[in-house]
Amino acid sequence: MTDIEAANAPVQEGDPGVVAGASYYxxxxxxxxxxxAVGLFYDKVLADPELAGYFAAVDMEQQRRHLALMLTVVLGGPDGYSGRGLAEAHQPLGIPPEHYALVGEHLMATLSELGAPADVLAHVGDVLVQVRDQVVGAGDRRGG
Ligand code: HEM
Incomplete structure (x- = not known):
């Protein structure tokens, strides 16, 4: 099972974040x-000079899809995803830890501004820690 599938397994009472059978999502x-949230998050990521470059060659539709998938994954939403695994999609990009952290901050800020409850924010923080090694480049820094 991929991490995305695991994140999207049917919710069960007693799972973290599940209240009356409802997932965080x-x-x-x-x-x-x-x-x-995608609109707000997208604005933050593209307004960040450290990050905008990653998405320069990615078309608008794909960017929005990326951000929506990312949010759905971290919130444990339904799996409509049949794309590449996280490592496969990100390892070629050579993303350094600082850039991963920045994206995480923009995501947390977005959810916080939209009024996500504290346990949802905590869960998203946990997922960001769990998937970090798949997204952050294992080798040299970007361009290296
Ligand atoms: C929790 C963290 C993240 C998740 C869950 C996530 C999710 C995804 C997914 C599912 C894809 C594949 C989309 C597809 O194949 O259609 C993707 C692609 C991509 N991601 Fe992320 N992402 C994360 C973090 C990041 C970060 C930190 C960056 C840049 C700093 C980034 C930049 C990109 C780019 C540029 C692509 C397109 C790659 C390509 O088309 O070759 N992602 N991401």
């Missing part, structure tokens, strides 16, 4: 909420 408002 459902509790924050599902697809509509993710769509709203």
């Amino acid at each position: 459902q509790r924050v408002g599902g697809a509509e909420a993710v769509k709203a």
